[in-house]
Amino acid sequence: GAGVSQTPSNKVTEKGKYVELRCDPISGHTALYWYRQSLGQGPEFLIYFQGTGAADDSGLPNDRFFAVRPEGSVSTLKIQRTERGDSAVYLCASSFHRGGINEQFFGPGTRLTVL
Amino acid sequence: GESVGLHLPTLSVQEGDNSIINCAYSNSASDYFIWYKQESGKGPQFIIDIRSNMDKRQGQRVTVLLNKTVKHLSLQIAATQPGDSAVYFCAENSGNEKLTFGTGTRLTIIP
Numbered sequence: 001g002a003g004v005s006q007t008p009s010n011k012v013t014e015k016g017k018y019v020e021l022r023c024d025p026i027s028g029h030t031a032l033y034w035y036r037q038s039l040g041q042g043p044e045f046l047i048y049f050q051g052t053g054a055a056d057d058s059g060l061p062n063d064r065f066f067a068v069r070p071e072g073s074v075s076t077l078k079i080q081r082t083e084r085g086d087s088a089v090y091l092c093a094s095s096f097h098r099g100g101i102n103e104q105f106f107g108p109g110t111r112l113t114v115l
Numbered sequence: 116g117e118s119v120g121l122h123l124p125t126l127s128v129q130e131g132d133n134s135i136i137n138c139a140y141s142n143s144a145s146d147y148f149i150w151y152k153q154e155s156g157k158g159p160q161f162i163i164d165i166r167s168n169m170d171k172r173q174g175q176r177v178t179v180l181l182n183k184t185v186k187h188l189s190l191q192i193a194a195t196q197p198g199d200s201a202v203y204f205c206a207e208n209s210g211n212e213k214l215t216f217g218t219g220t221r222l223t224i225i226p
Contacts (some may be wrong), residue, residue, distance in 0.1 A: 004158070015129060031212070033212075033213070033214075035214075040218070040219075041218055042204050042206070042216030042217050042218050042219055043159065043204075043214075043216050044216070045213040045214065045215070047174075048211050048212050048213055050212075055212065056211065056212060056213060058213075059213065091158050091159070093158075102147065102208055102212060102214075103149075103161055103164065104161075106151075106158030106159045106160070107159070108156070108157055108158050109157075109158050
């Protein structure tokens with residue numbers, strides 16, 4: 001079956017621009033997560049959705065970052081006034097909670113480069 | 116703050132040999148641990164997990180060991196193959212839905 005998909009796979013933008021990154025989770029998965037992975041590092045948590053609501057956004061670095069999931073499926077991560085330090089791979093994951101187990105399935109990521 | 120770390124950033128193993136990747140964690144409240152494999156240009160792929168009420172779990176060619184006394188996790192891969200070359204991450208979940216990842220170990224299988 002289809003896994004988590006993310007678009008675009010690569011995004012190059014200029015400092016100060018606005019970008020949107022899209023995530024299509026596995027069908028039926030109620031939870032959706034965004035992580036950011038810098039070169040040579042492990043993924044770092046940004047935000048977690050349960051259904052349509054952001055259950056935990058404690059990982060968002062500042063108010064330039066925002067994410068939505070209006071219909072409880074597709075999610076969009078939005079970054080305003082991009083900075084060079086925002087360059088990273090943005091990973092999306094989804095899961096279907098059962099008995100407390102939280103196996104997260106990751107997408108291939110969007111590589112964001114801010115020039 | 117709480118963190119998950121790895122002892123070795125790189126590991127080279129002869130094809131066919133067994134490999135062991137280690138991980139130390141610091142959050143004693145974590146109750147669920149996962150090993151992920153990440154190949155170049157791809158997202159992390161689930162390998163195996165273990166709950167804190169267990170000390171060993173086996174999968175196909177992989178075994179995870181958990182030592183809660185010293186807060187240590189290891190991943191053993193038996194009879195390594197070229198396809199096992201990747202970066203391996205341990206991650207912990209302390210019940211708040213978000214995973215905390217270590218920095219990763221790059222495993223290289225030598226033909």
